[in-house]
Amino acid sequence: MTTEELIAARRAEPWREALRKSKKNKERTDIVRVEMNELDAEYRSHTRLEEVNLGLTKEQAMLEAQRCLDCPNPTCMQGCPVSINIPTFIKNIERGEFLEAAKVLKETSALPAVCGRVCPQEKQCESKCMHLKMGKPAVAIGYLERFAADYERESGNISVPEVAEKNGMKIAVVGSGPAGLSFAGDMAKRGYDVTVFEALHEIGGVLKYGIPEFRLPNKIVDVEIEGLRKLGVKFLTNCIVGKTISYDDLHADGFKGIFAASGAGLPNFMNIPGENLVGVMSSNEYLTRVNLMDAANPESDTPVLQGKKVAVIGGGNTAMDSVRTARRLGAERAMIVYRRSEEEMPARLEEVKHAKEEGVEFLTLHNPIEYLGDERGRVRQMRLQKMELGEPDASGRRRPVPIEGTVETIDVDEVIVSVGVSPNPLIPRAFQGLEVSKKGTIVVNEGNMRSALPDVYAGGDIVRGGATVILAMGDGRKAAAAMDEALRK
Amino acid sequence: MNKIVSKEHFSANVVKLEVEAPLIARSRKAGHFVIVKVGEKGERIPLTIAGADTTKGTITLVIQAVGGSSKKICELNVGDSITDLVGPLGQATHIEKVGTVVCAGGGVGVAPLLPIVEAFHKAGNRVIVVLAARTKELVILEEQMRAHSDEVIVMTDDGSYGTKGLVTNGVESVINREKVDLCVTIGPAIMMKFVSALTKKYEVPTVASLNTIMVDGTGMCGACRITVGGKTKFVCVDGPEFDAHQVDFDEMLMRLGAYKDIEKK
Numbered sequence: 001m002t003t004e005e006l007i008a009a010r011r012a013e014p015w016r017e018a019l020r021k022s023k024k025n026k027e028r029t030d031i032v033r034v035e036m037n038e039l040d041a042e043y044r045s046h047t048r049l050e051e052v053n054l055g056l057t058k059e060q061a062m063l064e065a066q067r068c069l070d071c072p073n074p075t076c077m078q079g080c081p082v083s084i085n086i087p088t089f090i091k092n093i094e095r096g097e098f099l100e101a102a103k104v105l106k107e108t109s110a111l112p113a114v115c116g117r118v119c120p121q122e123k124q125c126e127s128k129c130m131h132l133k134m135g136k137p138a139v140a141i142g143y144l145e146r147f148a149a150d151y152e153r154e155s156g157n158i159s160v161p162e163v164a165e166k167n168g169m170k171i172a173v174v175g176s177g178p179a180g181l182s183f184a185g186d187m188a189k190r191g192y193d194v195t196v197f198e199a200l201h202e203i204g205g206v207l208k209y210g211i212p213e214f215r216l217p218n219k220i221v222d223v224e225i226e227g228l229r230k231l232g233v234k235f236l237t238n239c240i241v242g243k244t245i246s247y248d249d250l251h252a253d254g255f256k257g258i259f260a261a262s263g264a265g266l267p268n269f270m271n272i273p274g275e276n277l278v279g280v281m282s283s284n285e286y287l288t289r290v291n292l293m294d295a296a297n298p299e300s301d302t303p304v305l306q307g308k309k310v311a312v313i314g315g316g317n318t319a320m321d322s323v324r325t326a327r328r329l330g331a332e333r334a335m336i337v338y339r340r341s342e343e344e345m346p347a348r349l350e351e352v353k354h355a356k357e358e359g360v361e362f363l364t365l366h367n368p369i370e371y372l373g374d375e376r377g378r379v380r381q382m383r384l385q386k387m388e389l390g391e392p393d394a395s396g397r398r399r400p401v402p403i404e405g406t407v408e409t410i411d412v413d414e415v416i417v418s419v420g421v422s423p424n425p426l427i428p429r430a431f432q433g434l435e436v437s438k439k440g441t442i443v444v445n446e447g448n449m450r451s452a453l454p455d456v457y458a459g460g461d462i463v464r465g466g467a468t469v470i471l472a473m474g475d476g477r478k479a480a481a482a483m484d485e486a487l488r489k
Numbered sequence: 490m491n492k493i494v495s496k497e498h499f500s501a502n503v504v505k506l507e508v509e510a511p512l513i514a515r516s517r518k519a520g521h522f523v524i525v526k527v528g529e530k531g532e533r534i535p536l537t538i539a540g541a542d543t544t545k546g547t548i549t550l551v552i553q554a555v556g557g558s559s560k561k562i563c564e565l566n567v568g569d570s571i572t573d574l575v576g577p578l579g580q581a582t583h584i585e586k587v588g589t590v591v592c593a594g595g596g597v598g599v600a601p602l603l604p605i606v607e608a609f610h611k612a613g614n615r616v617i618v619v620l621a622a623r624t625k626e627l628v629i630l631e632e633q634m635r636a637h638s639d640e641v642i643v644m645t646d647d648g649s650y651g652t653k654g655l656v657t658n659g660v661e662s663v664i665n666r667e668k669v670d671l672c673v674t675i676g677p678a679i680m681m682k683f684v685s686a687l688t689k690k691y692e693v694p695t696v697a698s699l700n701t702i703m704v705d706g707t708g709m710c711g712a713c714r715i716t717v718g719g720k721t722k723f724v725c726v727d728g729p730e731f732d733a734h735q736v737d738f739d740e741m742l743m744r745l746g747a748y749k750d751i752e753k754k
Contacts, residue, residue, distance in 0.1 A: 199575065199705070199707050200575075200705060201526060201533075201572075201573040201575070209705075209709075237573070238573050238574060238575040239512070239575070240575060240576075240578075240707065243516065243576065243577060243578060244512050244513060244516060244575070244576065244577070245512060245516070246516070265707060265708045265709050266708050266709070266711075266723070266726075267709070267710065267711045269711070269714075269721060271721065275721070276714060276715070276716060276721065276740055276744065277743075278743060278744055278746070278747040279747075281710075281711065281712065282710060282711040284709050284710045284711065285704060285710035285711055285712045288704050288705065288709070288710050289704060293532070293533070293704065294530065297530070299530050300530045300532075301528070301530055301531050301532035301557055301558050301561070302532045302533070302704075303532075303748040303751050305747075305748075305751070306751075376743070376746070377740070377743035377744070377746075424707065424708055424709070425708065425726065426707060426708070426726075
């Protein structure tokens with residue numbers, strides 16, 4: 001059966017037809033889109049670990065599910081990089097079969113509870129929802145996804161997807177972030193013997209070291225990892241492919257295919273004076289200390305600077321994560337410094353909204369040009385150049401240009417630089433024969449994620465340079481399908 | 490995993506541990522380091538590898554108890570395991586035959602200097618080792634150094650052993666007496682700064698192995714960044730060895746103190 005036929009067949013199941021007919025489309029579209037329940041902004045800006053979004057209640061979820069029109073041609077699915085059968089899981093929620101809904105998610109997604117929290121649905125599935133064509137807000141697909149995944153986890157009845165008969169073929173995955181986990185899950189389901197190698201001491205990659213607890217609790221990630229273990233995926237921490245073991249070692253150990261998903265390793269800096277002062281750091285360092293090392297916990301041996309006047313440079317999701325973390329660690333003044341205007345900010349709208357509610361100041365159209373320190377080399381001030389928007393640049397966004405003679409000096413005691421990352425050079429350096437772009441990313445065939453080395457596939461930020469969890473997961477799925485096909489030949 | 494198979498006290502605060510780590514023992518080269526974490530809530534700290542035994546599958550680490558985390562490691566005993574150990578990290582020392590090499594080590598920096606001394610000697614160089622310590626009891630690995638070099642000069646601050654003076658006095662005495670083609674220095678940052686200043690004056694090319702604050706050790710965080718020749722470099726992936734004459738040691742010293750005020754315990 002083709003994908004289209006499969007979608008149609010499931011849509012034609014009797015329960016679903018009956019459900020569809022139980023309400024007129026007009027009744028469905030008249031329902032107002034649900035709003036996420038959230039922790040109080042003032043309270044949460046001082047609590048380090050509690051999740052901001054509280055999820056939907058059963059009643060809210062079932063009502064929101066009614067909004068979905070169960071379209072014959074579900075365009076939402078085209079917006080999903082891992083091709084979740086969206087109407088099928090939503091209609092299961094509508095009829096109250098929440099565990100069934102979770103099973104549908106797990107058919108194609110290794111991390112539904114994660115995606116339900118951190119995917120930019122407004123740019124993916126929800127951007128293709130029929131409701132938008134009628135001038136109404138999209139169905140809250142992301143909230144519903146989270147609801148189903150959370151319901152299953154909290155119920156204790158966690159299903160394990162069907163696994164094909166073991167074929168005995170060993171597959172290596174380099175990196176345990178979203179791309180690696182998604183790939184590992186798909187290959188394990190196909191019967192492969194999958195081992196994931198992780199450089200850090202914890203599994204999860206950016207889901208653990210990058211995304212803060214208040215947006216994605218570690219215990220949620222751990223449950224999803226446990227699910228992969230149940231599929232038979234093996235994990236090896238503290239092992240760096242290219243350092244601890246080599247490409248040749250993997251071959252000698254009988255690995256037939258390798259998926260490189262080592263992520264975006266190197267933080268970018270701006271190369272401006274004073275950037276190496278004490279108290280100026282990358283968002284990777286700051287978030288790793290707080291998230292992975294739990295440095296704000298007095299029990300942890302790892303220290304972290306807890307500034308009172310903190311500036312975060314950049315306008316992406318990582319910048320929002322950093323500034324909101326700083327606020328929670330006691331910053332009286334937590335500032336976003338961004339060289340363009342709010343409209344061009346790459347961060348999700350929800351993150352910007354949450355940051356503002358939590359008292360974060362936005363210094364848009366400002367660009368740091370220098371940091372000044374005290375006699376002990378600690379950062380004390382930043383000099384900001386005011387900017388205005390000029391002609392569009394290569395990215396299509398209007399280019400920020402300095403306004404002559406307008407430089408401001410602001411007191412700071414901590415600066416977090418969040419202006420993007422570059423690919424980790426470890427894998428490209430260690431695997432002779434890979435094709436590497438000028439930016440340092442691994443070059444792959446976009447159709448199948450295969451690199452210049454026939455047994456090496458790659459995906460996620462090591463290929464994209466810096467993208468989202470869901471795009472990385474989509475790469476993992478695509479690579480798994482292609483590697484499986486190649487190995488079957 | 491990572492079980493401690495032997496422990497030796499070099500002095501009250503300096504401990505040598507032999508740790509089971511067969512994969513690292515096999516792949517490490519002179520100059521590489523590892524990241525070590527002790528306990529679930531432990532801190533990740535870098536330690537340069539002081540040696541390895543591939544048949545036993547062990548690596549050697551020499552640690553000085555200076556802060557909370559290094560003390561925790563020093564308190565481990567034979568049979569205990571290091572919670573997390575990852576490596577080998579960094580770029581290996583570039584070893585070639587250059588002629589005469591002076592290797593200047595101070596404090597626990599002497600330990601990671603040993604594999605470098607061995608490698609340069611093996612490559613056919615004339616190797617002169619300058620070992621420096623505050624006092625006699627703190628001089629470590631003298632015998633092993635003698636076994637792999639042409640000469641060992643011991644310097645103590647108080648003159649209790651060898652010649653009274655600093656590591657720089659020892660290095661200068663060699664430079665004054667014969668042609669030196671390369672100097673390699675490992676030790677406290679302040680010591681390397683002065684060795685570098687001295688060899689710069691005599692135009693002797695010098696390599697320093699730097700030990701900075703790190704978190705992941707794989708290039709991800711940038712905590713270890715320093716300025717070399719006016720450019721920012723990451724010690725973990727670009728180093729740990731750099732042309733000492735290009736290193737901004739004052740900035741490095743300042744950055745090493747980043748968490749002095751808030752270091753835990």
